[in-house]
Each structure stands twice: as C-alpha cells, then as structure tokens.
Amino acid sequence: MTIEIEDLHKKFGKNQVLKGVDLTIDEGHIYAILGPNGSGKTTLIKSILGMVIPNKGQIMVLEKPIKKDWKYRKQINYLPQIANFPPNIKVKELIHMIKDLRNSVADETELITLFGLEPFLNKKLSTLSGGTKQKVNIVLTFMFDSPLIILDEPTTGLDPKALIRLKELIQKEKAQGKTILITSHIMQFVEEVADEIVYLLEGEIYFKGSIETLLEQTEQTNFEHAIAAITTIGSHA
Amino acid sequence: MLKILKYSFYDLIRSRWSYVYFLFYLALGFVLLFLNNDVSKAVITLMNVIIVLVPLIGTIFGVMYYYNSREFTELLLAQPINRRSIFMGQYFGVAGSLTMSLALGLGIPFVLYGLLRSNAIFDFSLLLVTGAFLTFIFVGLSFVIAISNENKIKGFGYAVLLWLFLAVVYDGLFLMSLIVFEEYPLDTFSLVATALNPIDLSRILILLKLDISALLGYTGAIFKKFFGTDLGFLVSMAILLLWTVLPILGLGHKAKRKDF
Numbered sequence: 319m320t321i322e323i324e325d326l327h328k329k330f331g332k333n334q335v336l337k338g339v340d341l342t343i344d345e346g347h348i349y350a351i352l353g354p355n356g357s358g359k360t361t362l363i364k365s366i367l368g369m370v371i372p373n374k375g376q377i378m379v380l381e382k383p384i385k386k387d388w389k390y391r392k393q394i395n396y397l398p399q400i401a402n403f404p405p406n407i408k409v410k411e412l413i414h415m416i417k418d419l420r421n422s423v424a425d426e427t428e429l430i431t432l433f434g435l436e437p438f439l440n441k442k443l444s445t446l447s448g449g450t451k452q453k454v455n456i457v458l459t460f461m462f463d464s465p466l467i468i469l470d471e472p473t474t475g476l477d478p479k480a481l482i483r484l485k486e487l488i489q490k491e492k493a494q495g496k497t498i499l500i501t502s503h504i505m506q507f508v509e510e511v512a513d514e515i516v517y518l519l520e521g522e523i524y525f526k527g528s529i530e531t532l533l534e535q536t537e538q539t540n541f542e543h544a545i546a547a548i549t550t551i552g553s554h555a
Numbered sequence: 556m557l558k559i560l561k562y563s564f565y566d567l568i569r570s571r572w573s574y575v576y577f578l579f580y581l582a583l584g585f586v587l588l589f590l591n592n593d594v595s596k597a598v599i600t601l602m603n604v605i606i607v608l609v610p611l612i613g614t615i616f617g618v619m620y621y622y623n624s625r626e627f628t629e630l631l632l633a634q635p636i637n638r639r640s641i642f643m644g645q646y647f648g649v650a651g652s653l654t655m656s657l658a659l660g661l662g663i664p665f666v667l668y669g670l671l672r673s674n675a676i677f678d679f680s681l682l683l684v685t686g687a688f689l690t691f692i693f694v695g696l697s698f699v700i701a702i703s704n705e706n707k708i709k710g711f712g713y714a715v716l717l718w719l720f721l722a723v724v725y726d727g728l729f730l731m732s733l734i735v736f737e738e739y740p741l742d743t744f745s746l747v748a749t750a751l752n753p754i755d756l757s758r759i760l761i762l763l764k765l766d767i768s769a770l771l772g773y774t775g776a777i778f779k780k781f782f783g784t785d786l787g788f789l790v791s792m793a794i795l796l797l798w799t800v801l802p803i804l805g806l807g808h809k810a811k812r813k814d815f
Binding site for chain 1: 558559562565566569570624625626627629630631632633634635636637638812813814815
C-alpha cells in the first residue's frame with residue numbers, strides 16, 4: 319500500500335472541505351482523482367503532501383505517518399497546478415536548483431529533449447509562455463526517480479504533441495511499478511491513462527473503482543457521460 | 556535552510572529593486588558628503604534618513620517578496636525540505652540582501668571620502684549596525700503580517716500601518732502623554748517608552764553616541780545617563796536583538812500551522 323488515508327477532515331474557516339475521507343492507494347496503479355470544482359481534490363492532494371494540515375484523521379505514506387515529518391516527500395514527485403517560478407532565474411538554473419534542494423540524482427537531459435526545451439534553457443522564466451512553463455514543470459517533476467508521482471492538472475496549456483509525450487511518460491513510469499495520482503478535467507485524458515477512478519463529491523468519496531465498473535453502474539457506454547451521471551448511482555463506493 | 560537562503564539571496568540581488576536601493580544609498584552618501592563636507596555631519600543627516608526609510612523599505616520589500624514568491628514557496632513546500640527552513644531561508648535572504656545594499660551603498664562613498672582616517676568611524680559603524688537591526692526587525696514583522704493575511708491588499712495595508720505607527724504615530728502619542736502627565740516624574744516612563752519602539756531606540760542610541768545630547772536638555776541628560784553608559788548600550792542592543800528574535804519566532808510558529 320502506497321498511501322493510506324483514514325477519516326480525513328479539513329475545514330477552511332466555516333467551509334468543511336473534507337468530511338471523513340478513507341482511501342487506500344495501492345502500488346503500481348494510476349489513480350485519477352475526479353470531482354466537480356470545489357469537491358476537495360486539491361485539498362486531498364495537498365494533505366498528502368503535508369502542505370495542508372488536516373483537522374482530524376491520519377495519512378500514511380509508504381507505511382509511515384506523515385505528521386510532523388518532511389523526509390517522506392523525498393519519495394514523492396509533485397506537479398503543482400499553477401506553475402509560477404521565480405522570475406529572475408533561468409530554466410537551467412531552476413532545474414539545477416531543484417536538484418540541489420532535493421539532493422538526489424536526477425536525469426533531466428532526456429526529458430528536455432523529449433519536450434524540445436533546449437532553446438529555452440538560457441531564458442528567464444518570466445519570458446516563457448504558459449505552455450512552456452508547464453513543460454518545465456513536467457521536467458522538474460519527472461526527472462527524479464520516486465515511487466509516488468502526484469500530478470495536479472498536468473495537461474494545462476500543453477500542445478497535442480507534448481500531450482502525447484506526457485501520456486507516454488506516464489505509461490513508462492507505470493511500467494516501472496510506480497504509483498501515480500492524477501487530477502484532471504479532461505475526461506478523454508483520464509480515460510486513456512487511469513486504471514482506477516476516485517470520485518470526490520462534497521468532501522467525501524462517492525465512487526472508487528475501475529472505469530468498467532463505473533460504466534456498468536451508471537449504465538452508460540461513454541466515459542464522459544458516465545462521470546456526468548455518476549451522482550445518479552444510489553450506493554456509495 | 557542555507558540553500559534556500561542562497562537562492563533567495565541570488566534571486567534578490569539580481570532583481571532591479573536591489574540595485575535601485577543600492578544606487579539610492581550610493582547617491583545619498585555621495586551627495587551628503589559633498590554638501591556637508593564633513594563626515595560627522597553627514598552621519599547625522601544620514602541618521603534621520605535611515606531611521607525612517609530603512610524600516611519602510613524593509614516593510615514593503617518583505618511583504619512584496621512574500622506575496623510574489625508564494626507560488627514558488629508552494630513548489631518548495633512539496634519538496635523534502637523542512638517548512639521552517641523554507642521561511643527562515645527566505646527571511647534571511649531578503650533581510651540579508653537589503654542589509655548588503657545598505658552597507659555597500661553607504662560604505663563605498665564614506666570609505667572613499669576617508670572614513671577610515673576620521674574619528675567618525677565608530678558612529679558610522681553604529682549607524683550601519685542599527686540600520687541592519689532595523690532591516691531585520693521590519694522584514695521580520697512584515698513576513699509575519701504577510702503570512703497571517705491571505706489577502707495581499709490587507710497584508711500590505713497592515714504592514715504599512717505598522718510602519719506608520721512605529722515611525723510617526725508612536726512619537727505623537729509619546730509626546731502627548733508627556734504633556735498630559737507633565738505633573739508627574741516621567742523619567743522612567745520615557746526611558747521605557749523609548750526602548751519599546753525600535754525606531755526611537757535606534758534614534759536615541761545614535762544621537763547619544765554622536766555627543767549632541769546636550770541639545771536634548773534635561774531629558775537628554777537622563778537619557779545620556781542611561782543609554783550613554785556601557786550598560787545602557789548593552790541593554791539597548793539586547794532590546795534590539797529581542798525585537799529581531801520575536802518576529803522570527805512568530806514566523807516559525809505561523810509557518811508550522813499554515814495551510815497552503
């Protein structure tokens with residue numbers, strides 16, 4: 319088991335975002351965390367990363383409780399939703415800096431070629447377009463070899479070619495036995511890459527299972543429609 | 556922490572504002588020396604500028620840096636780095652680069668003018684030391700305010716208000732209380748009230764070292780009796796240090812509990 323979450327509660331002011339989430343993430347699968355806007359997807363991910371501190375509940379990553387620990391993050395590669403980097407440094411320097419901060423071996427050259435970032439290496443980050451920034455973001459995430467990868471809206475701003483490369487990259491990581499968590503609003507992308515769907519609704523897990531199960535339960539043939547119709551399922555997962 | 560400090564520092568010394576700040580002090584130093592033609596007098600004029608401006612710049616820079624680097628902070632938070640180190644590193648990066656701009660900007664003209672051969676070198680060093688203290692204090696306070704307020708406008712507003720209070724309003728209240736309670740002995744009160752405000756404390760500290768306390772009359776004599784002695788000097792430095800440490804502790808405390 320890579321991640322184990324028990325009875326997770328989180329409140330922001332009066333807004334109860336997570337209302338007792340229990341979730342087990344097994345090794346070597348790709349999980350898609352889905353749900354309408356404001357359902358708590360990002361809060362859930364940030365709780366796993368220790369960026370959000372839960373009010374109640376426990377999270378175990380790789381068999382260890384994460385409370386008051388930070389070293390476990392060495393086992394996680396995280397792609398944040400909005401990539402805003404320090405404006406005054408160059409792409410090359412940023413890559414070097416993250417490597418230095420993480421203090422672990424990384425192989426970025428292949429990824430840089432894969433996404434065609436060579437011409438941008440000596441440019442300042444403030445001059446890059448949104449899509450190029452996202453590519454840099456992806457390189458920063460995938461250059462480390464960690465057992466757990468968390469991607470928050472990885473497709474934002476990517477052109478079709480880069481999107482294909484990203485999908486290949488995800489499959490390659492999966493083949494190496496890594497566990498991957500993805501959030502996305504692009505259902506076609508989710509359908510292609512995910513093994514399991516976790517559907518969050520109003521701070522609770524409404525559905526967890528494979529795409530086939532989802533199609534069966536909602537009696538739909540199309541995945542996108544199944545997600546839209548998910549709230550019609552009577553029973554909780 | 557040192558790595559974060561290194562990167563924040565590099566990021567800052569490459570930003571345009573650090574140069575503007577540095578060039579401003581450089582120009583100020585040259586102009587004052589040129590107009591006064593005397594190192595000691597230039598130090599006094601400089602003190603008036605530093606006492607008010609350094610806290611203001613520290614406050615604004617601190618708040619701006621915190622809000623501007625928010626997303627990057629989030630990126631760092633997802634890395635295997637202790638939270639405390641991230642914020643401490645950023646804090647020392649900002650305060651350090653501002654202090655460097657101040658020290659170099661003022662140091663270069665004064666050294667060129669012949670500071671090293673004049674008697675004012677101790678006064679000048681004291682000026683730089685209090686300037687450094689004020690930078691660290693106000694950057695620290697502004698970081699605490701920024702981390703406690705999600706809303707940028709609010710955070711900015713509170714930080715500027717804090718500066719306004721300590722730099723201007725506090726003196727007004729102090730003076731008014733002296734007038735209202737003039738029937739009572741106010742020696743201890745004014746000593747304590749001065750010590751509680753880092754800006755006032757720095758001002759008095761420099762004024763007394765400059766040996767112009769005679770201008771301050773009777774109160775000046777009392778102040779001289781306290782701040783002018785070695786003990787008073789040490790106590791003042793200790794209070795400035797306390798003013799520096801408290802915001803840092805507050806920052807660590809806030810950083811541990813905050814959600815990003």
